[in-house]
Amino acid sequence: MNEIILLDSETVDKIAAGEVVEKPVNAVKELIENSIDSGATIISVEIKNGGIDLIRVTDNGSGIPTDQVKSAFLRHATSKLSSIKDLESLHSLGFRGEALSSISAVSKTELITKTGNELLGTRAVVEGGKLCVFENIGVPEGTTVIVSQLFYNTPARKKFLKSASGEAAAVEDLVEKIALSHPGISFSFTANSKVRFSTPGNGILKDTIYKLMGREVYSRLLDVELTDPVITIRGCIARPEYNLATREGEIFFVNDRFIGSKELSYALEQGFKNFLMQHRFPFGVLFIDIDPKLIDVNVHPRKSEIKFFDVACVCELVTKAVNDALREPELIPVATIGGTGPSADNGEPAPISQVSIDSNSSIAATQQGLEENVITEDFFGTNAAAEDKPVHIEPFETSKTDLIHTDKPLNIKSDIPRYEQSDMFEDRLIDDKPLKEYTILGQVFDTYWLISQGDNLFLMDQHAAHEKINYE
Numbered sequence: 001m002n003e004i005i006l007l008d009s010e011t012v013d014k015i016a017a018g019e020v021v022e023k024p025v026n027a028v029k030e031l032i033e034n035s036i037d038s039g040a041t042i043i044s045v046e047i048k049n050g051g052i053d054l055i056r057v058t059d060n061g062s063g064i065p066t067d068q069v070k071s072a073f074l075r076h077a078t079s080k081l082s083s084i085k086d087l088e089s090l091h092s093l094g095f096r097g098e099a100l101s102s103i104s105a106v107s108k109t110e111l112i113t114k115t116g117n118e119l120l121g122t123r124a125v126v127e128g129g130k131l132c133v134f135e136n137i138g139v140p141e142g143t144t145v146i147v148s149q150l151f152y153n154t155p156a157r158k159k160f161l162k163s164a165s166g167e168a169a170a171v172e173d174l175v176e177k178i179a180l181s182h183p184g185i186s187f188s189f190t191a192n193s194k195v196r197f198s199t200p201g202n203g204i205l206k207d208t209i210y211k212l213m214g215r216e217v218y219s220r221l222l223d224v225e226l227t228d229p230v231i232t233i234r235g236c237i238a239r240p241e242y243n244l245a246t247r248e249g250e251i252f253f254v255n256d257r258f259i260g261s262k263e264l265s266y267a268l269e270q271g272f273k274n275f276l277m278q279h280r281f282p283f284g285v286l287f288i289d290i291d292p293k294l295i296d297v298n299v300h301p302r303k304s305e306i307k308f309f310d311v312a313c314v315c316e317l318v319t320k321a322v323n324d325a326l327r328e329p330e331l332i333p334v335a336t337i338g339g340t341g342p343s344a345d346n347g348e349p350a351p352i353s354q355v356s357i358d359s360n361s362s363i364a365a366t367q368q369g370l371e372e373n374v375i376t377e378d379f380f381g382t383n384a385a386a387e388d389k390p391v392h393i394e395p396f397e398t399s400k401t402d403l404i405h406t407d408k409p410l411n412i413k414s415d416i417p418r419y420e421q422s423d424m425f426e427d428r429l430i431d432d433k434p435l436k437e438y439t440i441l442g443q444v445f446d447t448y449w450l451i452s453q454g455d456n457l458f459l460m461d462q463h464a465a466h467e468k469i470n471y472e
């Protein structure tokens with residue numbers, strides 16, 4: 001048996017580094033989180049050869065004061081935690097003071113940084129945990145960390161890496177997820193000198209989705225919004241005609257942390273039930289904000305899993321939020337005629353805890369995020385939401401008491417559970433002949449055409465019509 005010896009600090013650091021940085025993507029995550037914590041509004045990420053040759057993260061955040069740069073590289077050095085009590089209330093992303101020390105123990109790391117109050121910035125180079133360069137330098141405010149030759153001194157770890165392209169894909173996926181969860185920060189990502197994407201950083205999730213995923217999905221996004229005393233579900237889903245062969249478009253953030261969860265995926269898919277074919281998967285980016293007391297967050301920074309104490313309830317709400325968003329366009333006419341949903345009383349949506357979770361009930365239907373679209377009796381009168389969206393429908397006489405006048409009664413009942421598609425055309429394929437029999441009277445909500453034909457009045461969903469044309 002060998003003698004028991006104390007490991008030297010370099011070896012200890014290398015072992016510890018392996019726990020934090022197993023792959024390039026781990027290092028990138030730590031560096032981006034540091035940039036976010038520093039209050040940056042612009043973060044650029046560059047990698048070469050999957051991050052193995054180079055990782056560069058630049059931010060316009062607070063920077064590190066010169067006299068603190070050396071300690072930033074020490075293990076368990078952090079500016080974010082002064083005692084263990086803080087752990088519970090901490091909001092910043094990294095909090096163990098291990099990232100810079102771990103990364104610099106297994107690579108050649110260069111840190112260039114400047115704060116707003118200092119005239120000169122600092123440049124420090126640490127190789128395999130040893131400080132090699134420390135100097136003042138004129139640089140703009142913010143921080144750049146350049147990590148080159150990752151795992152150059154731990155060949156065993158290097159051997160376990162996937163191909164460079166596999167590592168690059170993992171990094172790109174990570175930056176994409178972080179960008180989605182921070183629409184207020186402008187991210188750019190460059191791999192092997194090619195700009196892969198950049199996000200606007202204007203705080204608008206849909207615009208971020210547009211830049212990351214393209215127009216196809218952007219043009220079909222629907223808002224999801226559900227508020228309950230202990231949970232908020234917000235984000236976007238794509239209309240069902242945009243669907244995928246895999247679950248890669250099912251993206252969840254719980255309290256802004258990216259979470260992979262079979263349960264949440266299933267809940268999202270349940271919301272799309274009857275809207276999607278089998279083996280097709282929806283697109284959705286959902287933010288679930290929940291009282292931290294109701295989840296068990298594993299504090300290990302590499303884990304993307306959490307436990308909900310009442311997962312069934314969370315899933316039910318996710319399904320409902322999604323289902324409501326999908327049904328919203330259909331519900332507009334139902335709300336018009338009845339005019340008696342809870343929103344008609346005070347214009348406020350009822351809290352979810354007061355209504356049953358039943359996606360078919362009109363209460364459930366009208367209490368959710370519909371303020372703008374719910375049409376109450378005074379729709380053509382003084383309703384502020386209506387004034388925002390002027391509607392021009394000349395052939396109709398409108399007043400408070402008689403909403404719509406036509407010669408024939410419209411014969412619409414408020415308790416019709418769902419609208420049915422009417423057959424406007426006998427021919428199943430589009431033919432422009434019957435067009436002459438129809439008159440487009442106007443458009444409401446930027447979505448529906450009002451069309452008359454003889455004694456009939458039709459409401460046509462412009463987007464659905466467009467789909468039909470595309471289809472044929």
Ligand code: ADP
Pocket residue numbers: 030034035038059061062063064072073077078079080094095096097098099100101143
């Ligand atoms: P932690 O983030 O857990 O505090 P790190 O090793 O990641 O530990 O960073 C150590 C310290 O260095 C941080 O607490 C912070 O004060 C400083 N730091 C690191 N990166 C940045 C950055 N991009 N901008 C400003 N300060 C930074």
Ligand code: MG
Pocket residue numbers: 030033034094095097098099100
């Ligand atoms: Mg950190």
